[in-house]
Amino acid sequence: MTGPRMIPDCVIPLRDEHAQKQSTRQLLADVFPSWNIDRIDVMSLKGGITNCLLKCTYKAGTPQEIVVLVRAYGRGTGSIIDRNREFCTHVHLHSFGLAPPLHARFKNGLVYGFIAGRSVEYHELSNPMLTKGISQLLAQWHTVLDAKAIKTLMLEQSGLKSHDIVDDIWQLCQKWISKLPTDSDAQAKTKAVLAKELVWVKNEIQYKGGPTVVAHCDLLSGNVIVPEDWSSEKLANMPPVTFIDYEYSLPTPRAFDLANHFMEWQGFDCNVSLIPTVGGPMMREWGKQYLEATHIFKRGSCEKQQNGVPVREADIDLLMQEIRTWWGMPGFYWGIWATIQAVISTIEFDYANYAQIRLSEYWTWKQDYLSAKKLNCESNL
Structure with a gap:
């Protein structure tokens, strides 16, 4: 992939857990066409107080396992956070090896590489x-x-x-x-x-x-x-x-x-x-x-x-x-x-x-x- 995919019409729900997981799987299938949607596991992570963070694993437990993060922005945060600056800063950081790869940008969030650790x-x-x-x-x-x-x-x-x-x-x-x-x-x-x-x-x-x-x-x-x-x-x-x-x-x-x-x-x-x-x-x-x-x-x-x-x-x-x-x-x-x-x-x-x-x-x-x-x-x- 030469650069982050732009998927402007995709929206990840913040409250409905079932719809959230379904939308996330479909998003990742669009971002990574080779992925089988039925092999994508989605788990909600805690930690922040503004956004929804989802850990997504493809082919979990196998040698081909791939993990990415999907972050859906909290409601109304676009009025106080410049999402374009965030996106461009992430791209700039990655060019110095200071941020994980950015795979996609969708209407209310980002898909990017997972950093192992805590x-x-x-x-x-x-x-x-x-x-x-x-x-x-x-x-x-x-x-x-x-x-x-x-x-x-x-x-x-x-x-x-x-x-x-x-x-x-x-x-x-x-x-x-x-x-x-x-x-x-x-x-x-x-x-x-x-x-x-x-x-x-x-x-x-x-x-x-x-x-x-x-x-x-x-x-x-x-x-x-x-x-x-x-x-x-x-x-x-x-x-x-x-x-x-x-x-x-x-x-x-x-x-x-x-x-x-x-x-x-x-x-x-x-x-x-x-x-x-x-x-x-x-x-x-x-x-x-x-x-x-x-x-x-x-x-x-x-x-x-x-x-x-x-x-x-x-x-x-x-x-x-x-x-x-x-x-x-x-x-x-x-x-x-x-x-x-x-x-x-x-x-x-x-x-x-x-x-x-x-x-x-x-x-x-x-x-x-x-x-x-x-x-x-x-x-x-």
């Missing part, structure tokens, strides 16, 4: 061997991926003009805020407050997050894949790590991707005790490994050196300051997102409460940020 648990994200693998792979993303190449592919695929494409996190947040409901006075007030906050936070931190990179933007534990038999108790080995799910990938300052990943250490349970301290020993070591790997990939070497490239303490200090400055943005970003999901999603998840929790992270950060700014001003008087 997603990690959020309490494993602090494991020293896992942090090393994640930091090095994220450094590769941030160094070798080309935002301009992805945008060029998007323009070719969509026929849109350049100014029609959301290019950064500020434009995306503005788009999301415009979609917030205003059915009640409380909702209208929330929308107005967040619109005002977006202007303020953009003016404050826009250019303080380091270089703009192609960021994952959703690097939670469920999107980090390791070998099935790897255990967080086995500290002696660093597992090969793969990132999945690129629907939120976007050019952003690197500090957002890093801050967001560290915030995800708390999991959906919002166990804040697991979030590392900004500038603390654990985060500094993570940052050191990230910067070492960044230097390696900038020099054109894809081989991991045992001791990496020396990184100055001043470089780590700067990275920590970037993260500290952007520490409130993940809460702001996901707070807006969850407020929309509370209205459009059919998935059983308390988005409204999650929105409040995440936005409270932003308000706490803002208070700390303004206090530090005031102290800095007074010390300079």
Whole structure:
């Protein structure tokens, strides 16, 4: 197959399990004409809170076994996620060996290669061997991926003009805020407050997050894949790590991707005790490994050196300051997102409460940020 198949009329149902499996089998028979539809097994996977993920196995248990994934988008998610960007980002990632092959795109989802392994648990994200693998792979993303190449592919695929494409996190947040409901006075007030906050936070931190990179933007534990038999108790080995799910990938300052990943250490349970301290020993070591790997990939070497490239303490200090400055943005970003999901999603998840929790992270950060700014001003008087 020279490229992903386009099957624009196929729709995979989200709720009716029987119809879902039947539609998925027919889809795969169209994508892979040599497959016998009666030999395709379909199993629903859990993990995400927006999409339906199906593991599909052809000729299970035989030497000819082939496994692919079918992802059907959650209802209404197209209004907050640019599916064309997701598709083009996946194609670009695959060209670097950073994503599985993309077999097909249908009306409400994708068919792509299966990565053997398991997603990690959020309490494993602090494991020293896992942090090393994640930091090095994220450094590769941030160094070798080309935002301009992805945008060029998007323009070719969509026929849109350049100014029609959301290019950064500020434009995306503005788009999301415009979609917030205003059915009640409380909702209208929330929308107005967040619109005002977006202007303020953009003016404050826009250019303080380091270089703009192609960021994952959703690097939670469920999107980090390791070998099935790897255990967080086995500290002696660093597992090969793969990132999945690129629907939120976007050019952003690197500090957002890093801050967001560290915030995800708390999991959906919002166990804040697991979030590392900004500038603390654990985060500094993570940052050191990230910067070492960044230097390696900038020099054109894809081989991991045992001791990496020396990184100055001043470089780590700067990275920590970037993260500290952007520490409130993940809460702001996901707070807006969850407020929309509370209205459009059919998935059983308390988005409204999650929105409040995440936005409270932003308000706490803002208070700390303004206090530090005031102290800095007074010390300079």
